[in-house]
Amino acid sequence: MKRRPAADVAVLPDHAFSHHAPIWWGNLLMIFIEGAAFAILAASYFYIRRNFDTWPPTRTLLPDLGISSLNLLLLIVSAAPFWYAARLAHLHEKPGRVGAWLMLGVACGIVAVVLRGYEFRGLHTRWDSNAYGSITWSILGVHLAHLIAGTIETFLIGLVLFTGPVEEKHYTDATVMAVYWYFIVVSWVALYPIVFLAPRFI
């Protein structure tokens, strides 16, 4: 078949932000997958609840609110450096500046991971004590895996921005990373009340 040129795309840029970029979609779909997994865990929590007379089970203390609430606040605040790093990336600021704000996010992530260790202790149960222990440890643990993965990823992107060679697409990566971190934060805003507050009411 003969071919007739109908459009010349040489003038188009070779990178883009937000929903114009394939990686933004890849990240969003990843969030759908993991969000669905969190939803399944939450549903399992309430399903298992029906097998117990009291919740938490007898002779188990209520989960501690102190450190867990602190960690929740920290996570909410940690969205700010990510938001600012993404903004700087959109504005094509110097890579080092974007990287510095990402590293502040990494610091938040590390503190959150450490605090998570105390949160486990504050559950006053073990994964092998009973089904209550199994599901609460799972919710904390799966979210912890996200925290660790997100922190390491952010660290790597930040490191690339510091050391280079930096390309346009690394700015897109920084903004997409921020979206993923928002997901980590928002999912905990949804899961925290289930693990730490719900036992006080249901």
Next chain:
Amino acid sequence: MAHAHALPAVIDPEERPGILTTREEDEVRAKLSASWREGSGLWAWLTSTNHKSIAKRYIVTAIIFFILGGIEAGMMRAQLSRPENRFIGPDLYNQLFTMHGSTMMFLFAVPVMEAVGLYMIPLMIGTRNVAFPRLNALGYWMYLFGGVLLYVAFFYNTGPDAGWFAYVPLAGPQYSPGKRMDIWAQMITFTEIAALIGAVEIVTTIFKQRAPGMSLNRIPLFVWSMLVTAFMIIFALPAIVVCSSMLAADRLVDTHFFNPAEGGDALLWQHLFWFFGHPEVYIIFIPGLGMISSVVETFTRKRIFGYPAMILSMISTAFLGFGLWVHHMFATPLPQLGQSFFTAASTAIAIPSGVQIFCWIATIWSGRPRFTTSFMFILGFFFLFIIGGLSGVMIASVPFDLQAHDTFFIVAHFHYVLIGGAVFPLFGAFYYWFPKMTGRLLSERAGKWNFWLFFIGMNVTFFPMHILGLIGMPRRVYTYLPEMGWGDLNLLASAGAVIIVASVCVFIGNVFVSLRRGVPAGDNPWDAPTLEWATTSPPPAYNHLFIPVVEGRDALWDVRNGELAVVTGLRTDRHEGLITSLMDAEPEHRYEFKGPTILPLLLAIFGGGCIVLAIFTPWGVTVGAIASLIVLACWFWPTISPDHDTPRKRR
């Protein structure tokens, strides 16, 4: 962000009426061939990130598993062919039906559908590769390793034996000691990772890489069907990832998710498994719908009747598919309201399926059908799927289901649905697209034998099972007494299995002979309307010489004056593609696809090693995670490309 919306220079036909000369085309072809050249040899094979190379091995691997699963089925039919047969003992029989189900669902049906999608979609929407080529390679390796794990274990007498849906407490630590069910749970982990990767690839590629002009209402129906399927995978598979991990944890680190003594719940497994397991049926079936539409449209030379109705039906099937899972659990103590709801939903899903069948009938009725093998398999689908659909409406009703539950009636029902609804369209698609993939046509004569043997064999095997189930034969028994009176029908069913084996042998022979001596196909042997037929057969590594511009729903039938409108200006010295907008497919920016690399294989080895080690010790997860992390760091680490563009500050 104005630059992201900059429109490309549209070439005014008045200004440049000329078409591309052969010399101009040859120049581009030479450059693209050089930059997309795939080396030969083992290293090139291990490092390939081209969607066609990967999808081809996906398809071949899936067909090998199909044959293995078929051999297992054949052994079961041999054992059941007469009462009190001593061919296979109960332990091996349990492994066989578990292996057969797990293989066909996780290692054949879902992967083969995704693989056909991963091969065809970039060609059909006019792009050069899938969105994330390295991730795509990783998906294949994970799938392969999961399948190999299952079969190595099986050959060492450690094949899973609690059924493909692994109900607890049977699959739990108390009643299944040993490693058999751990192997099953980790095989699931492997294949789910692979399926989810495939789904992410498919959605992103379809959303962002369609040729200019291919707005949502011009996407070929097969591509639509894969899009809907991919979304179902994204929302259904997390359920089984969670529950198979819970099962593995119960078995390995003494959690109590499914242990009633400590507040766990066996029904939780059933809910989670079927919340995945029922959509799974549609994940297998919906790609088949797309294949049918492609074949029907081409072989009737008629535009599909009711294109919007088709898409809406697929989407509503997908939504309803998430509201049916409890109909697998009618024999458990459920609230009456729940039973009624799920009966209603199960019956309702017949409506979108019916709409589509009527649309196809209308297309065939008004067109001029050509009865090729491909088209015959689609006609076979109508017959088989309607029988399977009708028995489905029967068992949607709770009182009937309580009688038929766990009998051969169910076995008959789902084999009619799955073989009729998925395997027949798949064979139709295979005869349809084989020339595109290989450059040669499959023999039509052997194809007709293939079809008729399969069609007859399938009915002879599975129809008697309806009756066997109604007269009380339970599924998953390794033998039965002569007094039960099930012998004759079982013998008939086993004879049918022999016919199916003959049919598959004809198919394999046809493939091998046609690969060498088949009639050369040319670019478009069927005069089909979709873009994959605009390039050579087999397609070059870069798919289309120029990205086409789509001017109608049936891209090639709607070409004006026999001149294909194309996009120019993409770089030919690197793997470059065009990103377009989600709704209207307007060009947005250029995009570089990643080239060959060994990293996906390494990641699969370390990540897979982590999953396998986790069968034996929880520390396997830690070790594997650290090794995988190192590979991932290499994966994301920037390479110095000679032409990298340093970002400049823009305010």
